[in-house]
Amino acid sequence: MGTWPADYQEQLSGTNCILCAEGRPEESGARIRFYASATADGYLHSHGVQRGYCVVIWRGRHVVEPTDLSDAEAAAFWLDMIRVSRAMQEVYRPLKMNYQLLGNRVAHLHWILAPRFLDDVAPGDPLPGSGYHAFPEDEVRRDVAALGEALVQMHE
Numbered sequence: 001m002g003t004w005p006a007d008y009q010e011q012l013s014g015t016n017c018i019l020c021a022e023g024r025p026e027e028s029g030a031r032i033r034f035y036a037s038a039t040a041d042g043y044l045h046s047h048g049v050q051r052g053y054c055v056v057i058w059r060g061r062h063v064v065e066p067t068d069l070s071d072a073e074a075a076a077f078w079l080d081m082i083r084v085s086r087a088m089q090e091v092y093r094p095l096k097m098n099y100q101l102l103g104n105r106v107a108h109l110h111w112i113l114a115p116r117f118l119d120d121v122a123p124g125d126p127l128p129g130s131g132y133h134a135f136p137e138d139e140v141r142r143d144v145a146a147l148g149e150a151l152v153q154m155h156e
């Protein structure tokens with residue numbers, strides 16, 4: 001059985017939010033940025049259960065629920081997610097994309113996007129939230145470059 005993070009109440013209130021505290025880094029821990037807009041950053045994780053685990057983080061003020069955004073902010077954040085997903089589909093050619101807006105471990109508003117494959121670690125189910133391992137760094141860097149290139153192509 002899981003537990004809520006020990007500082008979850010502080011995360012919710014924004015007094016102890018790691019995503020607000022980090023600013024907008026190119027790299028942070030186990031993730032590398034490939035997308036940046038006025039409202040969000042998109043990162044590829046270098047750890048996970050399988051390749052292509054991405055996050056799109058809201059980069060305005062501290063927000064937990066999507067319902068806390070104004071209509072204009074919500075529309076912009078939705079489009080951030082769509083653009084990142086289009087790049088991921090170009091690069092990973094998935095069977096299906098998964099979109100998760102959970103916030104159970106990190107409360108600050110973010111989408112988790114994951115490509116799912118025929119040959120997948122959990123066919124027909126959500127991806128497991130544990131059992132993460134590091135991916136080869138050259139593969140991660142190659143994917144970050146390809147995702148960036150896919151985003152450029154979309155704008156041409």
Ligand SMILES: [Zn+2]
Pocket residue numbers: 014017018019020021061062063108
């Ligand atoms: Zn925050």
